[in-house]
Amino acid sequence: MEEKVFSNGGVSFLVLDTIGHSISQKYHNRVVQHEAGHFLIAYLLGILPRGYTLTSLEALKKEGSLNVQAGTAFVDFEFLEEVSKGKVSATTLNRFTCIALAGVATEYLIFGYAEGGLADINTLDRLLKSLGFTQKKADSQLRWAVLNTILILRRHEKTRVMLADAMSAGRSVGACIDIIENTIGDADL
Template sequence: MRDTTLNAVAVVIFAVTMASLLGPLVSLSPALVAVFVAVGLGVFSLDQLGLGGRIGNILMDAVAWTSGDHRQRVLHHEAGHFLAAVLLDIPVEDYTLNTWEAWRRGIPGQGGVVFGPSDPTALTRLTPQTIDRYCQVWMAGVAAEQMVYGDAQGGGDDTAALGQFWTLLGRSPAEVPLKQRWATLQAKTLLEKHRDAFDALVTAMGDRTPVADCCALITAHRASVETSA
């Protein structure tokens, strides 16, 4: 169960508890409280069994999105993934910034940058150099947050994905933390080198600029960096 869904359950429990305690003071019918509980449990069950926790994630995203700091962190995190993918010649198919956008676009999970082959098993047939590139892209969101804010609040799904991929390759799980640290350091160095492109991409993604235009923006900035080098 995701943390966002657990938070949603906690909010529902708190609301029910307060309704039970304060109901008599405001003439709130116990039957109404019971209906509220029944509906809440029904929606929660449907969310968990049929929707993979999407409703809980959407609700918690909606609350979190009211925070300007949260919105900026998400933008910087996803821009890190996007920029690293393009610079490392890994195709970007789409991007979303929250669960609601992902749901509307038919993208599984809580949203983010969709990159690389859609079939995960295809990654096992890649060269070691290309595998390293994918690892850097996975950790580029964490690297972007560290570069801008000094720490990373997101990235749990990214580190889990890298760990699952490493297992799929038949490698030892004990190697995963070292690979994550290496990939994060490499990604951070890459983003710092192309900081102007990163900042421009954050603005473009915040405006929901199409993928092709975002890629063109990065290509233009990369050309200027290579020219001045």
């Protein structure tokens, strides 16, 4: 998901993120895996990724803003239309929830815990509140989404690994989609 830095943290985050990617392969790998999780789950759920960035510096170059971190952006006009009308279908909400949690779920599966994803969770929390979800209903939605997202990620681990490698190498969205299409057989869908 697109993660934004709020307030005046843009410059300091850019510096810290750039240093993190430069000196820590673990940090870089965590970000790559997180974004590959978003990308893969979105594509498998029928939402077309339109782009991704893995560093704040890359996001600055592409977006021209200091307030953008690593992230994956999607083409989902149906979701935006439903949100603007204030009425989101269960199918759309289920997709969005799984996609929002995919980065955190990916980190958890690989590393045993998640460091990133706070912005994803905050965005999801704001959406559920705006839709009038009680805490109990929101918790149920999140449990359902986490379980389903982890199931999908485990089923397609080989694909996620290959996708993460391609994203780390800076491959295009089209090339990343080709990897997904070529590694997931018809029986897997």
